[in-house]
Amino acid sequence: MRNDNFGFMKKIYYLAMLMLILTGGMTFTSCSSDEEPFITANEDDEPRILDPYFPDWSNGQPGEFKNFTRDINLEAYVIVTPAEHTTVKWYLDDVEVAEGLTIDMPLLAGEYILRVEATTTKGKSTSRTGRIVVRPCADDPYPAKDITNIQVRPGSKAKMHGTNLTKVNKIVIGDSEVSATFVEKGEDNYLEYDVPNLPLGTYGLKLVDAEGMVYGAGKIVLSDEVPEITENILWEGHHYVSWELPDGDPNKTFNLITKEQFTSLGVGTKLLINYTLEPTAEYHQMQLTTMWWTDLPGTAKTDLTEDGVMELVITQEMLDIVNEQDGFLCVGHGYYIDKVTAE
Secondary structure: OOOOHHHHHHHHHHHHHHHHHHEEEEEEOOOOOOOOOOOOOOOOOOOEEEOOOOOOOOOOOOOOEEEOOOOOOOEEEEEEEOOEEEEEEEEEEEEEEOOEEEEOOOOOOOOEEEEEEEEOOOOOOEEEEEEEEEEEOOOOEEEEOOOOHHEOOOOOEEOOOOOHHHHHHEEEEEEEEEEEEEEOOOOOOEEEEOOOOOOEEEEEEEEOOOOOOOOEEEEEEEEEOOOOOOOEEEEEEEEEEEOOOOOOOOOOEEEOOOHHHHHOOOOEEEEEEEEOOOOOOOOEEEEEEEOOOOOOOOOEEEEEOOOOEEEOOOOOHHHHHHHHOEEEEEEEEEEEEEEEEOO
């Protein structure tokens, strides 16, 4: 549910932008009521990107500017001043991909750094930077984000876990294409492939099916260091949960896994919720939902009979709905959450 202040703040933002236009480099004047207004901005003015808004940086990373599935194009526009004396260029991961006030292009699934640069005819420049997140579609193959999938040794034989990997018969790392074999071993299903002998570094990763369809799969690191598999603890403590408590009580729900933590897990990741029962409770139930109390796809209310671990295998549908509905909750009655991990 959106905060009522959102609309008010949005109005303030656009009012501020309008005032900037009127007081800055885009002043319109007229000598009399019979004359057309004209623009006084000139090529000596400092360039400004007036719109759209780019989120602030956090922890050394640019804020998320766009988030969409790969079947939707990256569409954006800019308003700049001095408009008649400014060239705009668009860069993805430092590669120029468009020029002009708009961009409209398809992208493979993955994360990109977008930089918009405005330069005047006098060589003065300004820029804005944001993060683009392109999610795979529900039926797309995509690797899990476990470090063993995205950091491998050149020349070694590697495994890749993930979702819908039965479609894949080739893997592309950078410009090098190698064959891949799908291996089924009970619940441990994976792609097996020979890592190409490339220089150490970070490369684009793509998956290719038998029909030649290419799917984005983010990035992969080629390193001499074998990644250590450690427990990824998202939260640890002792938090009681009861939906019978009044609204506003912090123990009515468990909301201590942030939206950003959840949506960064990747398809195929196992979320493990360690819980213990409150012995005095009349009943014990757990339900996994969004912040809007919508059940996560494929889940339902579960009766708890003893201390244990609730296992949730992340799907793209779960990531999409948690992203759309403001985050993740554990609700129910009569239990404590002691630790949440991902593997």
